[in-house]
Amino acid sequence: MDLYKTILRRIIIMSSMEEVETEETVTCLHITLYHPCQEEKQVFRSLKFHKRERRRVDEVAKFGRDSNICHYNLMDTRVSRVQFTLQFFRQLNSSELGFEIKNMSKKTKLIVDNVELDYLNKIDLPWKCIIRFGDYQLLMQRQDGESVDYFETCFELAQASLLQERHLPLLQPIPECGISPSLVYSQGVRPIEMDENDL
Amino acid sequence: MDLYKTILRRIIIMSSMEEVETEETVTCLHITLYHPCQEEKQVFRSLKFHKRERRRVDEVAKFGRDSNICHYNLMDTRVSRVQFTLQFFRQLNSSELGFEIKNMSKKTKLIVDNVELDYLNKIDLPWKCIIRFGDYQLLMQRQDGESVDYFETCFELAQASLLQERHLPLLQPIPECGISPSLVYSQGVRPIEMDENDL
Numbered sequence: 001m002d003l004y005k006t007i008l009r010r011i012i013i014m015s016s017m018e019e020v021e022t023e024e025t026v027t028c029l030h031i032t033l034y035h036p037c038q039e040e041k042q043v044f045r046s047l048k049f050h051k052r053e054r055r056r057v058d059e060v061a062k063f064g065r066d067s068n069i070c071h072y073n074l075m076d077t078r079v080s081r082v083q084f085t086l087q088f089f090r091q092l093n094s095s096e097l098g099f100e101i102k103n104m105s106k107k108t109k110l111i112v113d114n115v116e117l118d119y120l121n122k123i124d125l126p127w128k129c130i131i132r133f134g135d136y137q138l139l140m141q142r143q144d145g146e147s148v149d150y151f152e153t154c155f156e157l158a159q160a161s162l163l164q165e166r167h168l169p170l171l172q173p174i175p176e177c178g179i180s181p182s183l184v185y186s187q188g189v190r191p192i193e194m195d196e197n198d199l
Numbered sequence: 200m201d202l203y204k205t206i207l208r209r210i211i212i213m214s215s216m217e218e219v220e221t222e223e224t225v226t227c228l229h230i231t232l233y234h235p236c237q238e239e240k241q242v243f244r245s246l247k248f249h250k251r252e253r254r255r256v257d258e259v260a261k262f263g264r265d266s267n268i269c270h271y272n273l274m275d276t277r278v279s280r281v282q283f284t285l286q287f288f289r290q291l292n293s294s295e296l297g298f299e300i301k302n303m304s305k306k307t308k309l310i311v312d313n314v315e316l317d318y319l320n321k322i323d324l325p326w327k328c329i330i331r332f333g334d335y336q337l338l339m340q341r342q343d344g345e346s347v348d349y350f351e352t353c354f355e356l357a358q359a360s361l362l363q364e365r366h367l368p369l370l371q372p373i374p375e376c377g378i379s380p381s382l383v384y385s386q387g388v389r390p391i392e393m394d395e396n397d398l
Contacts, residue, residue: 057319058281058303060259082257089301090319100321102288104257106347120256120289120347122299148305148319 025145032139034158046073080105224344231338233357260285279304
């Protein structure tokens with residue numbers, strides 16, 4: 001009788017294991033953000049850090065100033081209402097999933113590593129790249145997953161400019177707060193105090 | 200005095216001409232639609248024909264069954280909630296404006312001329328092309344314009360299959376109403392009557 005019970009229990013455990021759906025991994029875009037005046041202006045204050053945010057694959061992830069339109073809000077009057085968009089897609093003739101970026105700003109170029117995007121230009125994001133516009137620097141790195149229903153984003157804050165590491169040239173013109181990020185961090189100069197109107 | 204009046208009038212006309220903004224042309228995607236059972240099922244009944252519809256460039260034009268999500272609604276239970284999307288963009292290092300198409304259907308391939316798009320695959324539309332999915336055929340032709348704020352769409356209805364003209368192979372499997380479009384039109388056979396449940 002005990003043997004019967006044991007066998008029955010094993011059968012139940014095995015069949016319940018089979019019924020559990022295979023857990024699916026989700027592609028995550030890790031975004032490390034840097035702005036030379038973040039400490040004063042808190043331009044990233046509306047973003048959630050170290051938290052994976054899940055989006056449906058048919059959503060266009062919008063980054064910009066207008067919180068009514070953008071999922072990812074940059075608190076900075078110099079930023080366009082929609083600065084850029086990210087979209088999920090699957091590579092033709094491949095199972096590789098990735099992101100397309102499109103510049104939605106008429107006034108500011110968007111630079112992906114060394115490729116300049118004008119207004120309405122789009123490009124497929126490399127697996128790892130640095131995005132720049134104005135004073136903003138975003139290191140984007142894709143963590144591959146299997147899901148074709150969702151993707152995720154996850155933000156981190158960089159304490160120093162991301163460009164030195166990658167040996168990319170600093171952007172012209174002069175940054176918004178008037179001090180080059182390399183000066184701020186290499187010479188220990190703190191950014192000048194901001195007027196409230198600048199916020 | 201008359202001469203004075205004439206000169207004054209000319210000056211007024213000239214200056215008012217200068218003040219008028221240059222009229223900007225808008226890129227228009229002309230879409231000619233065909234479905235073998237349109238006459239019976241009226242799958243295109245919610246679309247406006249011979250009317251240019253203007254959209255903002257940041258809008259994703261969605262085609263599909265779900266009228267809550269899609270601008271362009273196909274009245275057919277065989278169509279996915281969102282079948283495909285169209286997006287406006289500007290070619291990199293060029294002033295050329297165009298459209299990107301993305302297949303949003305998990306169950307049906309989208310064929311652009313002879314390129315098969317699976318779910319989440321995308322491609323830039325050629326200037327003129329034929330899109331196919333299931334029994335649907337769409338001839339898409341771009342009329343170039345200058346605006347970077349808007350694009351337009353304009354629909355027409357085709358009375359016969361678009362494939363003969365372009366010598367494209369008919370799609371497998373057998374069309375929804377059980378009769379091949381080439382049979383319907385080349386042999387004058389009318390499609391069989393539909394049950395209400397098929398609608």
